[in-house]
Amino acid sequence: MPTPAAFAATAALLGEPARAAMLQALLGGEALTAGELARIAGIGASAASAHLARLAEGGLVAVHRQGRHRYHRLASEEVAAALEMLGGLTLSVAPRRPWPHGEAFRAARLCYDHLAGRLGVALHAALAGRAWLRPAEGGWETSAEGEAGLAALGVDLAAARRARRLACDCMDWSERRPHLAGGLGREIAACCLRRGWVYRMATRGEDPLARRRLALSPEGARRLEAALDLRLEG
Amino acid sequence: MPTPAAFAATAALLGEPARAAMLQALLGGEALTAGELARIAGIGASAASAHLARLAEGGLVAVHRQGRHRYHRLASEEVAAALEMLGGLTLSVAPRRPWPHGEAFRAARLCYDHLAGRLGVALHAALAGRAWLRPAEGGWETSAEGEAGLAALGVDLAAARRARRLACDCMDWSERRPHLAGGLGREIAACCLRRGWVYRMATRGEDPLARRRLALSPEGARRLEAALDLRLEG
DNA sequence: GGCATGCTTCGCCGCTGCGCGGAGCGGCGC
DNA sequence: GCGCCGCTCCGCGCAGCGGCGAAGCATGCC
Known part of the structure; x- marks a missing residue:
C-alpha cells in the first residue's frame, strides 16, 4: 500500500474535471491527440497540454508522437x-x-x-x-x-x-x-x-x-x- | 458512467493527503473518532472536522454518534x-x-x-x-x-x-x-x-x-x- | 452546578493550481 | 521558402481550498 501522499497524488490527477473528462474519453481505447482532448475537456490548448504533461508524468497516460500530432492513450489496463x-x-x-x-x-x-x-x-x-x-x-x-x-x-x-x-x-x-x-x-x-x-x-x-x-x-x-x-x- | 464532473468530485475527495490518510486508516475496518483521524492525518481538529463533513457529504464515510464521540467508518465496501x-x-x-x-x-x-x-x-x-x-x-x-x-x-x-x-x-x-x-x-x-x-x-x-x-x-x-x-x- | 472533553462553526490568511493569451518551436504542404 | 497548423513554454490573474485559532455547543464526569 502506498503512502497517503503518493496515493493522494495519483487520486488528485483524477480529481480535476478537465483531466477526468480526458481520461474518460481515453477509456474508449482509441489514442487521441492533444487537440481532440482539449476540445473534449472544453479548455484551451495550453491548459490541455499542461494537464496531459502531468498525466504522463504521473504514469496514467502514454504519449506517442507521430508527425506534428501527439497521440495519447491510457498507460495500462x-x-x-x-x-x-x-x-x-x-x-x-x-x-x-x-x-x-x-x-x-x-x-x-x-x-x-x-x-x-x-x-x-x-x-x-x-x-x-x-x-x-x-x-x-x-x-x-x-x-x-x-x-x-x-x-x-x-x-x-x-x-x-x-x-x-x-x-x-x-x-x-x-x-x-x-x-x-x-x-x-x-x-x-x-x-x-x-x-x-x-x-x-x-x-x-x-x-x-x-x-x-x-x-x-x-x-x-x-x-x-x-x-x-x-x-x-x- | 457518471459525468466527468461527478467523477472528478468523487476522485477529488480522495486526492487530498489528509483525507487520503483518514480513508486509508478507515480501511482497517474499525470505526474511528474524529480526534483519532485528526491525529492520524496530522492536522487540527477543525480541519479534520471539515474534511470528514465533506467525506460524509460525498457518501464515502458513514458517521455514528455515541455520546460525545463521533465514530466514522467507510460507507460501503x-x-x-x-x-x-x-x-x-x-x-x-x-x-x-x-x-x-x-x-x-x-x-x-x-x-x-x-x-x-x-x-x-x-x-x-x-x-x-x-x-x-x-x-x-x-x-x-x-x-x-x-x-x-x-x-x-x-x-x-x-x-x-x-x-x-x-x-x-x-x-x-x-x-x-x-x-x-x-x-x-x-x-x-x-x-x-x-x-x-x-x-x-x-x-x-x-x-x-x-x-x-x-x-x-x-x-x-x-x-x-x-x-x-x-x-x-x- | 461546575468543569473538562470532543467536536463543530466562523473568520482569516496563505498558497496552490487552473485557465488564458502570447510567444516560441517543430512538422507538413503548397 | 513561406505559411499553416499542432503543440509547448512563459507570465499573469484569479479563485478555491486547506490550515489555524477562537468561540460556541453538546455531552459526560465529579
Whole structure:
C-alpha cells in the first residue's frame, strides 16, 4: 500500500474535471491527440497540454508522437480498471438522475481495449464455465479446448500471449462481476470488432462516451451462441 | 458512467493527503473518532472536522454518534474496493522505494471488513474450487456443502445473509486476483479473528496501516488446511 | 452546578493550481 | 521558402481550498 501522499497524488490527477473528462474519453481505447482532448475537456490548448504533461508524468497516460500530432492513450489496463471502478463508486455514492448512456452502457461497451457490460461479463462466465480458461497465477490460462475454440473463432492467441498478462479479471462496475482483461481480453474484443460481431454505436462525435457503446450484431449473437452457448436476454 | 464532473468530485475527495490518510486508516475496518483521524492525518481538529463533513457529504464515510464521540467508518465496501484499487494503481504507476509494510501487507491483511492478501485470495480460490460457492447473479451463493462446511467452521451464515450482498468479488491489488467480499467475506473474517486463527499484528499505535496487517496463527493454519486444504507457502 | 472533553462553526490568511493569451518551436504542404 | 497548423513554454490573474485559532455547543464526569 502506498503512502497517503503518493496515493493522494495519483487520486488528485483524477480529481480535476478537465483531466477526468480526458481520461474518460481515453477509456474508449482509441489514442487521441492533444487537440481532440482539449476540445473534449472544453479548455484551451495550453491548459490541455499542461494537464496531459502531468498525466504522463504521473504514469496514467502514454504519449506517442507521430508527425506534428501527439497521440495519447491510457498507460495500462490498471489505469482503465481503476477508472471504471471509480466511475462505479461515483454512481453508487452519488446516485444522479439517469445519465443518457446509462442503460446502453450496461449492455455492452469497451473498457479501454476489452469487452465490458453484460456482454463482457457473460463472455467471462462462459469461458470459465466451459473450462476454456482455468485459474492460474495472476489470472487465467487457456486450456487445450480453450485454445482450439478461441482459434476457431479467429482470436489471435499469439498476439494475446505477447501481452504482459494473458488474462486477468477486471471488475465490471455495472454488473459487479468481473469481465476479462489482459492480452486475451484485448484480442477477443479486437476479433469481435474485426469480424463485425460487435460494432461501435458511434465512431465520431464530440461525446467521448458514445464511442464506447457497443452493439452485438445478429451475426455476432449467432456465432457466440454457437461457440459458447452464450445468450443475452437483450 | 457518471459525468466527468461527478467523477472528478468523487476522485477529488480522495486526492487530498489528509483525507487520503483518514480513508486509508478507515480501511482497517474499525470505526474511528474524529480526534483519532485528526491525529492520524496530522492536522487540527477543525480541519479534520471539515474534511470528514465533506467525506460524509460525498457518501464515502458513514458517521455514528455515541455520546460525545463521533465514530466514522467507510460507507460501503464499494468505497473500500475503490480505495484498494487506487492504492494498487499508485504502486504500479509510481514504483517507490519499498514501503515498510509492503511485504507483510501482501501476505494477509484486512480490506475494510474482509480478508485480503495471499490469504484472502487463497481462501477465495479454495471456496470456489471446492464448490462451497457457485456463481450467482451479482456474485456468489453458497452450495449445500458450503453451508455445512462454513457452519462447521463457526461462520455466522445468518449474519452474512443479512448483508446487502451475500458474497461478491473484490479485486486484490497485490495478488491481482479477487478475494471474497460481501456479508460472507465479513463473517469469515470475523470468525477467524474471533477464534484467534488470524490476529492483528498491531492493535494500537498511530500508524493506521499497521493495524490492517494480519498474521495466521498455527491453530488457524491447521484448521484452514483441515477444512479447505488451504496451504500458504509462508 | 461546575468543569473538562470532543467536536463543530466562523473568520482569516496563505498558497496552490487552473485557465488564458502570447510567444516560441517543430512538422507538413503548397 | 513561406505559411499553416499542432503543440509547448512563459507570465499573469484569479479563485478555491486547506490550515489555524477562537468561540460556541453538546455531552459526560465529579
